[in-house]
Amino acid sequence: MARRRTARRALLIAAAAALFTAPAVTPAAAHGAPVAPVSRVAACSSLSGMYASTAACRAAIAQHGGQTFDDWDNLRIAGVDGRDRQRIPDGKLCSAGLDEYRGLDVARADWPATRLTAGARFTLTYRTTIPHSGNFELYLTNDTYDPAKPLTWSQMSTQPFLTVTDPQVTNGAYHLTGRLPSGRTGRQLLYTVWRNTSSSDTYYSCSDVVLSAPKAAQQPTATATPTPTRSRTATASPTPTTAPASATPSPAGSSSAPAAANVAATEPATQPVAASGTDSRTRLVAAAGGIAVLGGGAVAALTLRRRRR
Template structure:
């Protein structure tokens, strides 16, 4: 082996060592916190208004985003609290149920009657979907607001029925979502809210979702319908369609924050590999 080769081999080995070290640093670098899940059928406020939601441009969503950190709403599936352990009513104060008291989601608590809503039939069978980017074991509980619920008032625990109308433990996970079938509450009419609690058993976290719905029940008068005065002479008018219309796309495409990091790391590795190949070709020529 001549002097040039003896000097060349150690240099090549050093380059390989440097490349390996860079790869290790990229792989070992901590990824951003990943999100986990949210109710998407019927669509929750955060899923509807998040960056991938179909109703982000609605008046309610714009107002909610103005109250919150817009960038944080990219994590539409990360509304969670640790170590609640079933003490939801103790930990989350009235008026902050939809945000779970988390400041960056404060806009979800706005008391408005124009949140994007899903139309449902009272008492009918329904297939719920809870989209999850990171599956966990746990129990889902679905509550509905009481008759007389006023969407223009801050949501309090006393506005919810005392018992969940549906409860599911470790439901099947298919097509990136937990699938649960159940009966919708009977006797409901008009605008209401479904409050979902997902208490994990595999992690200390509990997730919360508020889904605005409009129940159709021909046998009952809407809970928040205003009765006109008996002596008022008002000409009959065509019934205006309720606004907003039901969300067309219930399940936003899941976004995982780890992908940009993984993609960037892979790109760096490819670039370093190409530079090493060029370096070796030049040395051998």
């Protein structure tokens, strides 16, 4: 009887030890944030030393306990279910309403920004530490946006200008390619929402951008050039069509905007136009023939005179 009790106690102790030492089973969580165009949370983290010392990042870090945002890949809310505007209050879009990230909501016009061209194609690079399936939605601020004021939902487009579902991970990042809205220039804000489908999490991030107007495509008009031949006239070349300009985003912090595409103009060959009247060559041959006839007549008359004598 004593042996049985001892064996039972040993089994209970072993089971308890296994319970406390076994790793906790938790659902995998997707993590990540945009690094190009650089997001505020990534710029003010240890990922990039070139931005953390800027005035905007110093102000954000001061509200983050004086530490850089090394938790840059964890700005998320669970159970949003697409109700972003109901869950995240105005003035707190960049922090998603999380107090730990409140420094990202500081309203100022000197956040590290990426230069892009309005209406041009670009690629957003979203670095991930734990890939998961989900949908990416990209929004851009509207013409009421003022970087010196708190960001509100009314300053944001109501529909995403780009949506990508389950992109592949390449070199540790998602690469979302699309075209930026046109007609908006100056300092704007790109708002990225990543809705996980394999978990209940939704990620939010703010990327400051400076949009430049596309360079006007040159459309040279070819002028008519007279030909040296009198029997030909030059026709004017039609105005060439403009090739669509393509642009790629400049690296973060770059001061140069993408160059517009070169436009090549082709001048068609001038078409011959029939000359009016008799051709110059015909006139020349006729004149030469007349001279020959006159010359022949003079020789015949001289021979006749000699015979008469």
